[in-house]
Amino acid sequence: MKGQKNHLVSCDAITTSTYEESTASKLRKKQICNLIGQYKLDDEKEGRLGRLCNTAQWIIKVAQSRGAMSCLMIKNVDYLGRREGVWAMSVITADNQKLNLAFPGRWFNEVKEYFRPQQYNPFILSGAGAIIHPSSDKLSFSANACCLYMLDVSQFKSDNQHSAWHGWLDVSEAVIVEKPSLCEVAEERKADATDEEPQPEIFSTPPQSQHLSPSVNRPQQKSLPTPPAVDENSNIQSDNRKQKDQTISCKEETVSQKSQANPRKEEFLSPIFSTKRKSIDENDPSSHRSQKQRSIASSVEPDWLDTPAPVRIDRRPMDTLPLDTNTPTPSFKKSSSNISEKPATSNQSNTTANTFRGGKTMSKKAIAEAQEQRTVGGYLITPICKVTCMYKKQNTFGRVTSNEQIIRAGSGTGDYKLTAYLEDVFPLQGYKPLMTFNLFESKQSDLPSCKAGDMLAIVNFATREFNSAIQGTGYKGSTGWIVLSAETGKFQFSKSMEIARPMILCDEMRTHFDRMYKSIGTPAPVESRRRRQAKLSEVEPTVFFNAEVQVVSMWDGLQPCIYVTDYTCHPRLPMAQDVRLNVYTQDELKKQMERERNEGGGRVMPVYVWEHTDILQDIKAGDYLSMRNVRPKLNKADFLEGNIGDKDDSLHPNKINIYKIADEEIIKAIEERKEAYQEEAAISQAESSYQQSSASPSASQ
DNA sequence: GGTTACGGT
Structure with missing residues (x-):
């Protein structure tokens, strides 16, 4: 353990808790981003994972790790095997166990943000993906575990630049980062089911291993270096559970040689890494290892060091191979999420297994029952609360609580x-x-144009997990919808639905609509959970906001800036800037300000742009923009300004926060306020010219 | 069969 070299760059744990994130965690993220920033970014598209899935075959050696989990990042795992809404991959462990790992797509998204694809060298891709190999506790992986390592993929070998990749990776350290996730429910069930009997190796090779790439399994196991015989997987497992502090086995000599051979490795060193390493060395948990652990580790170690290059494996992409539902799945901790939680029934683990892992053990009927589906007008309707993340398309309908503008x-x-x-x-x-x-x-x-309160049926939508929730995606051309307007009581159909007019489904929607509205009255629209959409007049100096505005003029100073308005006024916006609106002259505004003894009440806000300033080239005065995540600030004069992005600071540096507005309704609303303002100006001008032209002393006295 | 979008300060 000691002297272990930096074939991994440790970046320490990141908690991905969305709402309450510690400063330390943020700092770590930032450090990681900086670290990653040293490397050339890949073209994200180039890494299009789907393309790789036919060729990229990773064989991962998962070392025994310290703590509850270890995470390993590998790019393009994402599409390696997609099963029922989770990403899956199969890895071969040191003891030739095949591990089936799965994690929700969300995970990839999360990690992608922090670990952008890097190109270490022209033929080696690296990046995000995760394998979590908990060795001390129940094997589990957390959907929300964030990855903490960057791999030095110089250890990877490629036998062909354009075909298969093989790599031996050692995971050298565990990180415990968890957050309840959707999958935990499933895993919890599994755990419940398996707890009664001695726990088998959780990621053991499935009995029906032909499900998961037989070609990998069998030939591979032959060709792989035979690991130390580890016979009693179940014992190891249970032993592991007790060994919270076990460490990784990694051969230091070999690693250090590698490290020397590749000076670039030094670049991977970060203060975090060094610190981390040191502290681990100091508290080398291996000394606390049980005899059993010790023997396992020591027997495993040599092999890992001298791992021969993996044998090329020709096999089908994993996404064509169902995960085996008989494989015990990793155990999750109790979930705080109630999504997809089902009443405790004897078949529930089957259900979840099917839901999350795409097995074929459950009949369609059983799934339908478990999801309380019913066929309506030829559509199998899954109640929203029963929608699970799965590969299969689903149909549902529900009441619209709110929607975002079309962008x-x-x-x-x-x-x-x-x-x-x-x-x-x-x-x-x-x-x-x-x-x-x-x-x-x-x-x-x-x-669809729908409003809060409308019924919306969505037919043939896909599911995925995002942000710890199941999210539905409607793809063009295949997903249909029906809107029952709460206002007019009329139906609106998508193109595809128009052809078939599923009247029974409409009836059902109306029935539920009536029932709901009878029982709860006309429901108040639920406020969007998103960031506050604000008129400029509503902006609070400390609250980030989204706004829809018209561009008044572009910057005239050093820092790229757009002057925007939505024709509402704010006491902390300088009226003097309203001259940009070309409605009042400077003099007129001055007089207004004198009259009102107020410099504020203006309608124009400068919004400084700190990232993606290139997009400003396509923006000109008069354009309608949707601005997101605008950070308001008071300038020296105590006037409001907006800020979009801060490249150095942003956790999402690639996100674009300025869009042109596509929604005519929104533009119309802005236009209406503009007209009102112009009208008001015309009146006030007329008044003042009247006052001037009349001989009587004016009210300005 | 499933990008885009969403998320965060």
């Missing part, structure tokens, strides 16, 4: 997107009531 995606195929939040209409209790849906269409008019 146009800034990347991908640049489709229009509507985000709507649906509330369950089925009288079930104890389930998450809201679900987010993102519907994409290439034409804005193909998206």
